[in-house]
Amino acid sequence: MKTKLGNNEAALAITAQALVVTDKGILAADESEGTIKKRLTSINVNSTEENRRAYRELLFSTPNIEEAVSGVILFDETIHQNDSEGRPFPQLLQEKGIIPGIKVDKGKIDLPGFAGESVTEGLDGLGIRLDHYRELGARFAKWRAVFTIGAHLPTRTGIQVNAHALARYAALCQAHGIVPIVEPEVLMDGNHDIDHCELVTEAVLQAVFAELLAQGVTYEGMLLKPNMVLPGKDSQQSVTPEQVAEATLRCFRRTVPAAVPGIVFLSGGQSPEEATVRLNAMNALDAAPPWELSFSYGRALQQPVLQAWQGKEENVFNAQHLFYHRAKCNSAARSGSYSPQMEEVAVAA
Numbered sequence: 196m197k198t199k200l201g202n203n204e205a206a207l208a209i210t211a212q213a214l215v216v217t218d219k220g221i222l223a224a225d226e227s228e229g230t231i232k233k234r235l236t237s238i239n240v241n242s243t244e245e246n247r248r249a250y251r252e253l254l255f256s257t258p259n260i261e262e263a264v265s266g267v268i269l270f271d272e273t274i275h276q277n278d279s280e281g282r283p284f285p286q287l288l289q290e291k292g293i294i295p296g297i298k299v300d301k302g303k304i305d306l307p308g309f310a311g312e313s314v315t316e317g318l319d320g321l322g323i324r325l326d327h328y329r330e331l332g333a334r335f336a337k338w339r340a341v342f343t344i345g346a347h348l349p350t351r352t353g354i355q356v357n358a359h360a361l362a363r364y365a366a367l368c369q370a371h372g373i374v375p376i377v378e379p380e381v382l383m384d385g386n387h388d389i390d391h392c393e394l395v396t397e398a399v400l401q402a403v404f405a406e407l408l409a410q411g412v413t414y415e416g417m418l419l420k421p422n423m424v425l426p427g428k429d430s431q432q433s434v435t436p437e438q439v440a441e442a443t444l445r446c447f448r449r450t451v452p453a454a455v456p457g458i459v460f461l462s463g464g465q466s467p468e469e470a471t472v473r474l475n476a477m478n479a480l481d482a483a484p485p486w487e488l489s490f491s492y493g494r495a496l497q498q499p500v501l502q503a504w505q506g507k508e509e510n511v512f513n514a515q516h517l518f519y520h521r522a523k524c525n526s527a528a529r530s531g532s533y534s535p536q537m538e539e540v541a542v543a544a
Contacts, residue, residue, distance in 0.1 A: 200415060203372060207416030208456070210334050210374045214294060214418060215457030215487035218526045219265035221376075223461070223493035224254060225298035225337065226270060234497075240506035244272070252278045253504060254497070255287050257515040263522035266294040268337050268376075268491070274328065285332030296335040296376070297328045299364070303341060312353035315340045315360055318367075325371040335374035337420065337491075338364040344385045344395050344427065354402045362406035369416055376459065376491065378420035379403050383464045385427035389434055393424045393442045400450035414454035420491050421447075422463050423473055436476035443473075444481055453485035460488075462495035470495035471524045471533055479531030490525050 200208060214221060226234065231250075232242035240246055251273050254260075267288055274297055278287050285295040301317035315338065325336065340357035342349045361377050368375035381396045400421065407414070424442040426432040447458065462470040470492055477488050499521055504514035520537075527533040 200413065204369070204413045204416050206372070207369055207374050207413065210294065211416055211418055211456045214266045214335060214374070215459065215489045216265055217487075218529050219263055220490035220492070220522075220525055220529065221266045221268060221296070221459055222254065222264050222496055222522070223268045223337075223491050224251060224270070224273065224497075225268040225296075226493065227302065228270075228272070231270075234494075234501055235506070238501050238505050246506060247272065248276045249279075250501075250504065250506075251276070251284065252287075253511055253514055254500065254518060255284060255291075255293075257518050260519055260522060261291040261293050263519070263526035264293055266296050266335060268296045268298055268335075269333070270298055274331050274333065283332070289332060294334050295332045296337060297333040298338075299324060299328070299336045299368075300338040303339075306353055306356065309350055309353055311343055311345055311348050312350060313341060314353075314356050318360060318363055321364065321367050322371055325368060325373050329372060333373065335376060335418075336364075336368050337376040337378055339378040339380060339420075342379065342381045342395065342399055344381065344387045344391060349395065349399070354399055358399070358402040358406040361403055362410040362412060365407060365412045365417055366410045369413060374416055374418065375412070376418045376420045377403065377407070378461065380420075380461060380463060381422045383422070383425060383428045386429040386431075387427040388430055388432045389424060389426045389438065389442055392422075392426065393446050396422065396424055397446050397450055400446070404450060404452065414452050415456060417455065419451060419455055419458050419486075420461055421458065423460055423465075425463075425465075428464060436472045437480065439473045440476035440480045444477060444484065448485075451486065455486050457487035457489050459491035462490075462492045465495060467495045467498055467521055468538065471521075471528050472535075474525065475528035475531055475533040477531075478529060482531070487529075489529060492525065496521050496525070 303313035306312040365375035499517040
């Protein structure tokens, strides 16, 4: 059993703590080519490399965004791109005091023999890729595993194989000086109620942390990126933000070690406002949780930005204003001080 952190572990812990520093959270800008194509197509913009680069520059160069964003998760294409002045994106972020990160999983495939379940690929050659990304400036990484709730899902096997892969990824990251963000996502798809989601989320997190412990992952040098405990999107159940907060925190207190510096929630199909309100409710409910309760949002931060931008240079200023506003709303939610009146400021502007 470890009694104190070694030098590498201590360095990882410092980075992990910096990512969940007070009033800040993480921007997930790690959409795969398929996902970013869908988002650009939704605003009638072609998904060319230049358009993707221009959109990411809009986000990363937003004035004062470092007030609310501590880190950015990049995609492989993006970490190799430059801004319009020729600066590599990791350098642009670092100059603003934002920590660059990288998505390293290669997506999910069907789990053979288990209909309706998947497993995430990408462990082969991961150590070599981590060294390459670290040379480019990445200091943390992300790996996502998904779990579907159904009549007999997820199975014990489906949970276990993904928990094992998440832990193997996390151990490799730490061995190569990279902070792992561990993302076990219980999907919102389905008509299950909030109690069922809580049971499944608890089972998933128990398995994940058992594997992390078994594979020697240092909790102080990692972050957890989970779903909130919510009813399925096809459920007729109506829940308040306070009910979501109570169920989520109860579940995490039962499963997440206090040594983990922070929980950075994914938005998982929630609207931008829902993701903010529910994070706020958690921080308002528990003023002193054992871990920082933060955000690592993709769509919930970017959706208003895309709609405002429309691929046009003349819309960049307004799009950046909305991005800054959305990030600041979530910054306020970190301390439980967000209020709906904050949204009226964005409309007025």
